[in-house]
Amino acid sequence: MLLATLIHRASLPSPQLGPDQAAQLLARHYGLSGTLQSLGSQQDLNYKLDSIQGRFVLKICRGDYAAAELQAQHAALNAVHGVRVPKVIKALSGEELLTLSVGGQTLHLRLLDYIDGQPLTHLPHLGRDVIAAFGDLCGRMSQALADFEHPGLDRTLQWDPRHAPELITHLLATLQNLPHRAALEQVAEQVEARVGPLADRLPWQAVHMDITDDNVVWQRDAQRRWQWQGVIDFGDLVRTWRIADLSVTCAALLHHAEGDPFAILPAIQACHAITPLQREELQVLWPLIVARAAVLVLSSEQQQRLDPDNAYLLKNADHEWEIFHVATSVPFELMEAAILRCVGEALAPIADEGFVPLLPGLVGREFALIDLGVLSPHFEAGNWETPGIDHRLLDEAAAVHGLAASRYGQYRLSRTCPDSAAEPESFPLHVELHVPHGTTLEAPFAGTLRQDADGLVCVQGVELSVRLRGVKTVLKPGSLLVKGQALGEVQAPLTVQLCRADLEPPLFCTPSRAQAWQALCPSPSALLGLACDAEPELDADVLLARRDASFARSQKHYYVDPPRIERGWRNHLIDMQGRSYLDMLNNVAVLGHGHPRMAAVAARQWSLLNTNSRFHYAAIAEFSERLLALAPKGMDRVFLVNSGTEANDLAIRLAWAYSGGRDMLSVLEAYHGWSVAADAVSTSIADNPQALSSRPDWVHPVTAPNTYRGEFRGPDSAPDYVRSVEHNLAKVAASKRQLAGFICEPVYGNAGGISLPPGYLHQVYERVRAQGGVCIADEVQVGYGRMGHFFWGFEEQGVVPDIITMAKGMGNGQPLGAVITRREIAEALEAEGYFFSSSGGSPVSCRIGMAVLDVMEEEKLWENAQVVGGHFKARLQALIERHPLVGAVHGSGFYLGLELVRDRQILEPATEETTLLCERLRELGIFMQPTGDYLNILKIKPPMVTSKRSVDFFVDMLSKVLDEQL
Template structure:
């Protein structure tokens, strides 16, 4: 087919066929009747046919499509079906023909009928996870593998989407754009693409390709876990014989619409394709130029088609996201994408040696101090990395008056982190900063032209590489030609040094971690120019570290997320990974003061430097801390036990109940969690923590119905009477068997269910019934107490009761192992009849001093007030999500113990468990740590450090709003 036909086709509108005409064609030629739904196309006409016999797709195209090229499509479909690929079958007409040549009102048309594949496309999916991106790349590889052996005369066709014709088509269609910056950008980008592609053309293998495996033409359905499952591939209208890599370029170009502005989001598709159907290095290098050219052709074709077919809504709707594809494709240098693509495919990029002389010949390597500015640097304390200019200040301090100091190339700088931000921070340093004490001469390391870009900064453009300097004084005039060793200027402060192999590219000083490796290929280390070590040590491989953990650490001790970030530092309500990204911590109810609090560091260091021993020794801290705890407890309580954890506290509370009551039988509440020891596990019935919980309780444990006012057997705040009937039944059964009740343990606010308040009056009456039966009442305040609720210091205050025993832990030590049991003297002394109680580290001097400091800081920094005030704002913002999103069912709790419950139906309250997991994983991508809770794992368990701010609340809620607006 000549190029003139191609250009003619690229300007044709869709066939003009009404639904009534299409229905007549169906009836006359296929014996089908039913309803039609337009499916949209750029130059063809497609209808979904709903008939009594099933669903089909009616495809109508112009008559100038040759029979051979359409028959090639049919042959390819049969070929792929035979090989198990999910593609539609062609339905023969009553005449037995698969392809009809018809004339409707003077229009020569070609008509076909195909199976309809149930499902949906991903075109309008707002967010596409890396796994799904990879699936599209893998799908493209599977189709290409299968088609590699397919031949047909109809494959030799001239098609506007064939990248071999892109330059001609762009030249033909570019006049559709008015002159201006947009058109100039398009022409420049496509010229660059052609320049990059030209040397590779002869090395590109060819075969039959689909050429349109996109988010539009792959059909998917979600499974029960809300994961996308491929149903089939449609639309073989662009099938032809061309470069193999063209197929992947089309897929990747379509993925740019889902890239949220980051073109490197295509890399999982490239990696998945290459793993299944290996590409040559030439193909990998050709991929990005082909993607850019494809983006330009998409834009120009749609603009042209809309000009001749202005009523085509399909084209109009697609045009905006095709421009988005083009904008993303032209947002980064070609060289960067080539580097990233080649790297992800596992090809080593050669490191070209730099032929250079010394940049600073008068500087002695022995006088230079390497300054660690990374995440674990000891120079950073108490958040000082947030101070503007801190890196340069540290360099000056380390250099002193006579020496010199340098930062490290390739280090993830802690000072470059940012908070409450969904984007990766630009933390990876592509340069070196050098502090010198006295005027130091700078000379040209190679021949080149000096170009001044601003006062004190510029670029020495050489044949191999460009040298970018900032902080240079007395530089030559811009445009001066220099030879190696010629004076370039001087510096007596901080000189920033950076190399770049790409001419006319002003490289960034810092880049995001996900682009670091690709940028390093373009901006190598300046170590060869400096003559001393200035490169950072590579980070420990996070995946290898995780494998080491799994190989040695008992796997029942789980970690958050399948691929968890490597966290080694924290500050306030943020956790910081080794690449310098700060994650908003919304689930850490241990660090109530926040992470890295300087008071905790100083208190523990001081006490460790003095003594740390067990509580049988006599020291002041244990008396002081016990007194402080009793000041917070109800007046009736006068004895304290100190332990290491909430599990120990609850275990001890059970022993106290046994000793005081003389009985062994305990009432607990279904769906609750109290610990991992034998006794506390026995009273825990949360199936989220133990799937066998309901079938493995010992006979001394008697769970009562969970008083869940939202999704329990009885609902609403006034449901106490209904729930208390079960308490009565359990007590009556024990009395009938003449078994002595030991006690009743309950969280005053339902913690594992996301902070649900108990029904009004529930504990008042339950406590009265238990005490009447000779038992004691235990309030498990491990998660919900100690001021976290904001409105109340203790959870039991919300119910207007006073328990006999209070257990606590979690935030008492801000991460130091510390727990406590508070009770009355007579209950405490009942245990003595059974022997002494002892906890080796419970109540140690270090733990007590830290416990006291936690109470001091909470008061001094107003954290209890913060939990109340910000907590009220927090709950109101979450409630607005419930009003906006059907998936958000209810908000539970108060203060900084909140729960957002996700449901699929507001009548049945069907838990949205899979969606909650997806939401938590997506929040991690946006820089937030959150995990699900509840027996159905459908509740966000929101329990952040109590220093959390309104700004962090806004970031968190806005991020949930964003994700809920995506298709979960």
């Protein structure tokens, strides 16, 4: 009887009722008229009505549905609190449910109010916060319905997971030419085996059973983050296992998991935080998710054959198959472990069988435990990228010490994957031992011997298996082994792996799966008699809390939950789990991270001397001469300092000393540093929200010559912007005060690398000098070859400043800055006393500064900035045609700005979208941050060693995120 009911319900086609007929019913029974839009459904009809009275949803289902079931839904809608749900609109007759005969069909009609928002079915990616919000919603709905009772809840429903195995078996028998039949056939048996023993202990209640991406509506808040507005469609309301609700939600989320079933874990955590789940519920959750996936595809296949013109079915079919493929991509045991661990539950302890040693002849012998982790001293200058490096290091250690072993659970640096959106499989679930060939192995516990074609030898016990590679055995597969029985001899490097279940675990797994796999594949240290486990890693959250407790918090860090970065190589940064992040931020590290020349030069000079510039040594003269050789003719004096801020502060002092005045002109939206003087001429509200209201009276900001979104636009706008300079110069003159100077980035770096309008600096410099002022070119960010086509930013404008300031890439991270000027300006400062910077011009800094110049020339990094930078800009510009959010691409070389706007006509800044985009890029393995006063520009300034491969990876991921419809 149950099966017959399921079959009947599962095979009902949708009602046949067109929009004209629906409009007539609405007018006759509800007194409403307006515009109808079909919303689609698998077996029912849903129409959205836009009328002058408001928005409503007309729901039409076949008369085969018992009226009590629909009345139960109405009662639940009225009973739910804490979650917004639709209200039932009564007909003119006062009834909530109408049963009518239309065209020979018996139909049930209901009208609900409409909750504004949109479902998220169409989004390929859902962020962790949205996935967690689905789980939170499940928990709240479960609470809201916990005490709800109604006779209509006792119904036979095809979606009820209690009936899944029976329904799957039936549909498989009736559907011919079905894809993936073998995988589907396994599901019913596996689900029954795992759920059956626990079914009697699962709590029951009324459940919504359809809290999915189709039936939750969302809207974006002011920060462009999704917030749920309400839950619709109570059509699957039933009394069943409580955990069924969460299983349905999690199954739907697999469509957005991009192939990773672990993506649903935040939903489980969030639900559990609201409605604590029993251990048995957690254990059956994944089998129920898999069962739901199988029922979805089978029901969809059946319904499509009954109703081939149903566009809703056809549109969802691909999603449902994707859900099934993701759900069946991992072992049940792994997901059970992951679910239990994510809510703080542990797997049952392993029974103590009193293992005997696997390698009895080596008991008591000392092994060299080799550090293969991210901070290993064995790794330098990228040698971890050498194929087989871990194996070689173990071999070398064994040659010296006799015995060598890796550490279980130590994230391997050699497994990192640069320019990849995927996590690396860097967590070892095994130990590799290098021991003398011929060493005897014994079975550590009783079991059965298995052998695979790839050389695996496995002892399968009752609760555990030990998996060995590098072993030669004469025993036959299937042999029964007693504890301590000889297995064979070591013939190659030996890998030892324990496993709880009869699984085929990987030797390495990703960091996100490490906790679950570690529960299934514990350390083999007890079998080896060897303390080979990795030392526990310092908790990243604890470390961040320590930083916040001691390091002044105005010194911000990137991201709310930043990864812990302790290593870098070239244009990548590497976290403690061995994940490589593409560094698109670091204009300081022009040569890239971990450059061996920098390490060697610094170590050599430190071993000799490091002092201050008042002592006499060769390096300071040599470096100053190198800098002057790069400067325009006429510039003949160098000051060495330790930062861009100090350089700009000194430049302002030089302008004061030389001109005899104090009044400075600076450009709006600019940033020049954090000292009192450098901050005074900085007007970027992104860096200082009070910048415009806190300028001292000696600072005169002029209009930002932004040719893209400024007051005047286009390449011919220089005269218009110069008028702002003339106006401020006139104010200074009228006040009878002497002008000191004008400071400006010759390429608008802080605004995203925007070029100034042609001729702008020529006209401004002329007017400033005519009034006795000094012209300062702040090249801290944009100079030193980064722009590709020219070494100094001011070269683009065809001018020569009076003072050049620089820092950032001069020292590849060593605190180093410089001011270059003419002799008469430099000596003007002497009237106020001598100048001194404690670490500016130290021997170490000078040697590193010269090494940077050498490497830039030897490795042709200026040429790389031009060639690869040109490719970079071209690829970014191609995004404009594809993505409406991309407004413009600024800059050149390796100083680029991608400006995001919501409207290309009015240039409304896409500030919130830019923030979300940077967060998402971080998830995909890229560090990027916004800039500009509206924080809507990607400030792209990577190390100058950045390759074409890295550029393509960045642009591909950027396009992917834009496709995800932020």
